[in-house]
Every structure is written in C-alpha cells, then in structure tokens.
Amino acid sequence: MLRKTIHFLFLVLIISLTSELSVKAADGPFLFSKESRVLVIAPHPDDETLGTGGVIQSALEAGGDVKVIYLTHGDYNEIASIFFQKKPLLIKSDFIKSGQIRKKEAINAMSVLRLDQKNLVFLGYPDLGTLNIWRKHWGETKPFRSF
DSSP states (O other): HHHHHHHHHHHHHHHHHHHHHHHHHHHHOOOTTTTTTTEEEEETTTTHHHHHHHHHHHHTTTTEEEEEEEEEOOOOOOIIIIIIIIOOOSSSSHHHHHHHHHHHHHHHHHTTOOGGGGGGGEEEEOOTHHHHHHHSSSSSSSOOOOO
C-alpha cells in the first residue's frame, strides 16, 4: 500500500511539474542568467541533446551552470548497432561496447554545446532495466541482473 502511494505521489509530482513548465514555455522563452542552474536527467545518451539541447545551449550562453545525469549508457540499442556496427548485439561484450560508444558520443555532443565532461554523470544503470529495478528490485529484494 505504501509503495503504491509513493508511486502515485511521484506521478502527481511529475505531472504538476510538467504542466507548470509547459505554461512557462508557452509564455515565452526561458530566461537564463549566471545564477541559473539546470539539471537534465536523460534516460540514455542523445536524449539530452534531442530533448533539451536548446535549453542547455541557452543556459550555458548566459553563464549558467548545467549538469546532465544519464541513467543508462544506452547499451541495448539493437537498431543502432545493426546500422552503425553492421552486426546485431549478441554477447555481453557487444552490449558493453555499444554503451561505451554511446557514452563517447554523448561526451562529444555536449562538448559541441561547450558543456565540460565534468558536468556529465553516467549512472550506468542497465538499459531496459530501470523500470524492472523500480518495480521488482527495490528495497530488500535481490539486485537486478541484466544480460
């Protein structure tokens, strides 16, 4: 019961923050200054650029402080692997290599926006595992094990 209540409250918080941001965005562009602090939480590399690249750039141009937290390395990107590495992800080392490539790409993308690598945090959670961790492996249960 407590767990469902916490999930519900978290969902309400996200919805209220999202709607508040939507109203502010509709009123005009965000105005940043040297005192501005922006935290971007990206599920995997490239989400920060696609979703908030303009915000990151505007905040940095104003002299604000920007940090990006990546939940995963995006290591389970089968389609990208087939197109760019010309092979499917089959064994553990393939997934690890894919994640390392995506991490380097994220670092390079943020350097283009002039965001220093010291402002990037890679948590390294397993791609496609975060929901499973939240639902089944929280608290006193066995840790989640990805492929």
